[in-house]
Every structure is written in structure tokens, then in C-alpha cells.
Amino acid sequence: MDKQTGRILLVDDDQDILVAGKLLLKRHFSDVTVCNQPEHIPTLLGREKFDAILLDMNFGPGESSGEQGYRWLDEILHLDPQAVVIMITAHGGVDVAVDAMKRGATDFIAKPWHNDKVLATVSSAVKLGHSRNEADQLRHTNSALVEASAGVRQPIIARSASMQHCLDLVERCAPSDANVLILGENGTGKEVMARAIHAASPRKDRVFMAVDLGAVAESLFESELFGHRKGAFTGAQSDRTGRLQAADGGTLFLDEIGNLPLHLQAKLLSVLAQREVTPLGANKGIPFDVRVIAATNLPVSQLRDEQYFRQDLLFRLNTxxxxxxxxxxxxxxxxxxxxxxLSHYARKYHKTINGFAPALLQQMHRYAWPGNIRELRHAIERAVILARGDSLTPQDLLLTATVAPSNPVPHSVDSSVTAAPSQASEELNLEQLEKNTIQRALTTHKYNISHAAKALGLTRAALYRRMEKHGL
Known part of the structure; x- marks a missing residue:
């Protein structure tokens, strides 16, 4: 007969009980430790994690009150609140054992015992111990994942008056459960701001779940957000928890909400209004509790156009x-x-770069940064990699087009492409042609990744890979 995996501690001052108990339990469980002095319990618990502990109610001749059992039960639960403790008592002490269960014991065994009863009780206790240990491990794992996912990964650097106003709004709305809609061009830091709101909210110790709706195929939208049951459709080999349910108690960040088609907007609105989600293949709704932060790069005029975006969904999102x-x-x-x-990438690439040349600072302030902070970040990384001196110069950053902030950003033509020397335009260099084409598409569509990818005939992921490849 195979032994059941389980670490058991038997504590009793009766040597006969210890011998009989160990002989019985070792035939059925992998690890049995015995102890005849309860004073050794703290040392044993500090050395090993037990799935079940059998504890006598009385120690010493003439003891029958159970006070010693109560004392050591309290001590065990103080050292390990998840401990599974079975009390051992004489037939006349059943009432005392029941009182011990009220104080946290899991079960009791009356002696003289019956072997079958002991094995059944200990087996159930070991299973309970395994469940508690697994649950405790999952809690620690989830805490680590929550901490990793909820942390603000990038600092918010805001000296300008416009950004100070944004941070003031964040400070006022974060403590509430109000839904927040973040507007702004691509690369302005919408997800960073969403994480800052979450980090300053009462939900900061729960999960921050980000979903890029622009990257979710229409056919997978319901499965991704709502989840599905095994067999709900071809390929559904197991149950899947949707993002709404996975974010329960925390914050759900819906990025690129403006890319969601109208018919899917209706489904999202229904779920958010009912605060209940029904996975595909299920017939019963599951309540959820999330705070929704949404973001889009759509201009306000288009967002408030019923042909592009449902106004009832907008009103629910933009509290x-x-x-x-x-x-x-x-x-x-x-x-x-x-x-x-500069500091970040100098450390990453082990470069000693002290700062920026004055001419480069002037150029950076004149440039329009159509890709916003994302473009600035990539430009600095590329410059750090290519730099030869101890400070960055205009030749390192390669900002070939400079547009003053007061001038509009060109929408249809990339000046960095058209301003190139005529002989360069005639070069049949595929790498350069690909880079120029991607740059033109990004500029034409105001760095809307979804629209640029569609114009180029690429997926969003493929476009991101090419942007990374060319340092765009």
C-alpha cells in the first residue's frame, strides 16, 4: 500500500501512545515525528512545517482539566496560524476536546482509540493541511505578482504647469472608485498615469490588470475579457478565467478603448453596467468588483461622435x-x-556620459516629438549606444527634422524623409526604405499605432518590432 505524503507530529507524554501511534502512522504516512515533552514544540515547528499535529490534552500524572492542552494549542496556533491540530483525549474528556475545537483545533481523537478512526481523522487532517499550505503559498505568490504588476515602473517627471494640473487631478480622484478615462496621443504616458492612479488608490494592494484592446482580435474579445468554459468552442481545452474576473478587487486598465468596434462596445457596456460577467459556455453570471481606467488616443471630437463610439459607454467610463x-x-x-x-541607459550599457551638449538641448526643445515620450526614450537609448564622447551631441541624437512646438506637426509628410539629400532618396537600400516608410506612416497617422499598422499591412506587434529595430 502506497504511503500518503504527509508530515505528522505526535505529542504525548505516554510512551506507549507514542510507540503505538508511530507504528500505526508510519505504515500510512511518509514522515512521522514524535515528542514526549511539549516544551520542544516551538523548536520542532521552527525546524519543519507539519501537515497535521496530534496533541494530548493533558501532560503529567493526575492532570485531567485540559489546561495544558489549551495552552499548547494556543502556542501552536500563535507560531503557525495555519496549523491543523487534532486533540487526543480520554473518553471522559470529550467536552474538553470540543472546547479546544472552539479555540482552533480541527478535530479530536478519544483514547483508547480505534486504528481505523485514527487513520481516517489524520488522513482528512493532512489533506486540509496540504490545502492550507497551498493556499498560503498562493497568497504569497499573488502578493508578489500584485506588487510587481501594480508598481509604477516609470517615474512621472512633471515640472510643466499642464502636467502639474494632471497630477492634481490624479491626487483628487485616486482615493475614490470612480472610473477614469485618460486621453492623449500615443507615447504620452497613459499607462504610467493609470498605474499612478492605482498606486494611490485603496486597491493598491490588489492586482493591476492591463489589457491592450487594440491587440485583441475581435473573435477572441469575449474569451479574453469574460473567460470561457471547457468545450465552449473548438480549441477550448480547459476553463479560462477572463481579465475582468482576474482583476476582481483591483484595477482593470483598458488601453486603446477607442479601437473597440461598436458591437463589442455594447457587450462591454452591458458587463460593466451589470457588474457581472458570464464566461462563454456558462449559464450563470459571476459578480466582479473592479475599478476601470480606460485610455485612448482618439481626438475628443471623434470620441463624442456616436458613429465611432457609444456615448452611453463613454459616460460610464469618463466619470x-x-x-x-x-x-x-x-x-x-x-x-x-x-x-x-540618459542616466538609465548609461547604466544599462555601461557608458560614462555626463550630459547634453548645449546645441543638442536647443535642438531637443525645437523638435516637435510626434512620438512624444516614447520617441524621446528611444532616441536617447539609440544615442547612448552610438555615442563616442562623454556628452551627447546633435550628431548622436540624429534629430534630422526640427519643428518648433508652436508649429503643427506635419500629418501627411515626414520632414525627416523629405529633407534627406537627393542622392540618398535614390539609394536602393531596403533597410532605409523600410525605416522611411514606417516613419511616414507613423507621422501620417499621428503615431496611432493601430492605424499606421493597418496602412502598412502589418499587425500591431509586427509594427512594434520594426519600430524597435529601426529605433523609431
């Missing part, structure tokens, strides 16, 4: 509306943000 300014409108932040990324 608080936060608009992040583009980088060209927060000139006071350009240098400190650039200095932050």
Missing part, C-alpha cells in the same frame, strides 16, 4: 476625464525626462 498633453506642449519637462533616460 473623471484626464487629458495628457503632448511632449511639445510641456517644454519644461523635455530636459529632465531626457536626463532620466
Amino acid at each position: 473623471v476625464e484626464l487629458t495628457l498633453p503632448p511632449l511639445r506642449e510641456r517644454a519644461d519637462d523635455i530636459q529632465p525626462i531626457a536626463e532620466h533616460y
Whole structure:
């Protein structure tokens, strides 16, 4: 007969009980420890984690009150609140054992015992111990995952008046459960701001779940957000928990909400209104409790157009509306943000770079930064990699097009492409042609990744890979 995996501690001052108990339990369980002096319990618990502990109610001749059992039960539960304790008592002490169960014991065994009764009781206790240990481990794991996912991974550098206004709104709305809609161009830091709201909210110790709706295929939308049951559709080999249910108690960040088609907007609205989600293949709704933060790069005029976005969904999402300014409108932040990324990438690539040449600072302030902070970050990383001196110069950053912040960003033509020397335009260099084409598409669509990817005939993921490849 195979032994059941289980670590058991038997504590009794009767040597006959210890011998009989160990002989019985070792035939059925993998690890049995005996102890005839309860004073050794703290040392044993500090050395090993037991799945079940059998504890006598009385120690010493003439003891029958159970006070010693109560004392050591309290001590065990103080040392390990998840401990599974079975009390051992004489037939006349059943009432005392029941009182011990009220104080936290799991079960009791009356002696003289019956072997079958002992094995059944200990077996159930060991299973309970395993469950508690697994639950405790999951709690620790989840805490680590929550801490990792909820942490604000990038600092918010905000010296400009426009960003100070945004941070003031964050400070006022974060402590509430109000839904927040964050507007702004691509690369302005919408997810960073969403994480800051979560970190300052009462839900900060729970999960922050980010979903890029622009990257979720329409056919997978319901499965991704609502979940599904095994067999709900071809390929559903097991149950899947949807993002709404997984974020229960925390914050759900819906990025690129403006890319969601109208028919899927209706489904999302229904779920958010009912605060209940029904996984595909299930026939019963599951309540959830999440705070929703949504973000989009759609202009306000398009967002308030019923042909593009359901107004009833908009009203549910924008209890608080936060608009992040583009980088060209927060000139006071350009240098400190650039200095932050310079320090970060200098450490990453083991470079000694002390700062920026004055000419480069002037150029960075004149440039329009159509890709906003994301473009600045990539530009600094590329410059750090290519730099030869101890400070960055205009030749390192390669900002070939400089547009003053007061001028509009070109929408249809990328000046960095058209301003190139005529002989360069005739070069049949596939790498350069691909880079120029991607740059033109991004500029034409105001760095809307979804629209640019569609125009280029690429997926969002493929476009991101090419942008990373060319340092865009």
C-alpha cells in the first residue's frame, strides 16, 4: 500500500501512545515525528512545517482539566496560524476536546482509540493541511505578482504647469472608485498615469490588470475579457478565467478603448453596467468588483461622435476625464525626462556620459516629438549606444527634422524623409526604405499605432518590432 505524503507530529507524554501511534502512522504516512515533552514544540515547528499535529490534552500524572492542552494549542496556533491540530483525549474528556475545537483545533481523537478512526481523522487532517499550505503559498505568490504588476515602473517627471494640473487631478480622484478615462496621443504616458492612479488608490494592494484592446482580435474579445468554459468552442481545452474576473478587487486598465468596434462596445457596456460577467459556455453570471481606467488616443471630437463610439459607454467610463498633453506642449519637462533616460541607459550599457551638449538641448526643445515620450526614450537609448564622447551631441541624437512646438506637426509628410539629400532618396537600400516608410506612416497617422499598422499591412506587434529595430 502506497504511503500518503504527509508530515505528522505526535505529542504525548505516554510512551506507549507514542510507540503505538508511530507504528500505526508510519505504515500510512511518509514522515512521522514524535515528542514526549511539549516544551520542544516551538523548536520542532521552527525546524519543519507539519501537515497535521496530534496533541494530548493533558501532560503529567493526575492532570485531567485540559489546561495544558489549551495552552499548547494556543502556542501552536500563535507560531503557525495555519496549523491543523487534532486533540487526543480520554473518553471522559470529550467536552474538553470540543472546547479546544472552539479555540482552533480541527478535530479530536478519544483514547483508547480505534486504528481505523485514527487513520481516517489524520488522513482528512493532512489533506486540509496540504490545502492550507497551498493556499498560503498562493497568497504569497499573488502578493508578489500584485506588487510587481501594480508598481509604477516609470517615474512621472512633471515640472510643466499642464502636467502639474494632471497630477492634481490624479491626487483628487485616486482615493475614490470612480472610473477614469485618460486621453492623449500615443507615447504620452497613459499607462504610467493609470498605474499612478492605482498606486494611490485603496486597491493598491490588489492586482493591476492591463489589457491592450487594440491587440485583441475581435473573435477572441469575449474569451479574453469574460473567460470561457471547457468545450465552449473548438480549441477550448480547459476553463479560462477572463481579465475582468482576474482583476476582481483591483484595477482593470483598458488601453486603446477607442479601437473597440461598436458591437463589442455594447457587450462591454452591458458587463460593466451589470457588474457581472458570464464566461462563454456558462449559464450563470459571476459578480466582479473592479475599478476601470480606460485610455485612448482618439481626438475628443471623434470620441463624442456616436458613429465611432457609444456615448452611453463613454459616460460610464469618463466619470473623471484626464487629458495628457503632448511632449511639445510641456517644454519644461523635455530636459529632465531626457536626463532620466540618459542616466538609465548609461547604466544599462555601461557608458560614462555626463550630459547634453548645449546645441543638442536647443535642438531637443525645437523638435516637435510626434512620438512624444516614447520617441524621446528611444532616441536617447539609440544615442547612448552610438555615442563616442562623454556628452551627447546633435550628431548622436540624429534629430534630422526640427519643428518648433508652436508649429503643427506635419500629418501627411515626414520632414525627416523629405529633407534627406537627393542622392540618398535614390539609394536602393531596403533597410532605409523600410525605416522611411514606417516613419511616414507613423507621422501620417499621428503615431496611432493601430492605424499606421493597418496602412502598412502589418499587425500591431509586427509594427512594434520594426519600430524597435529601426529605433523609431
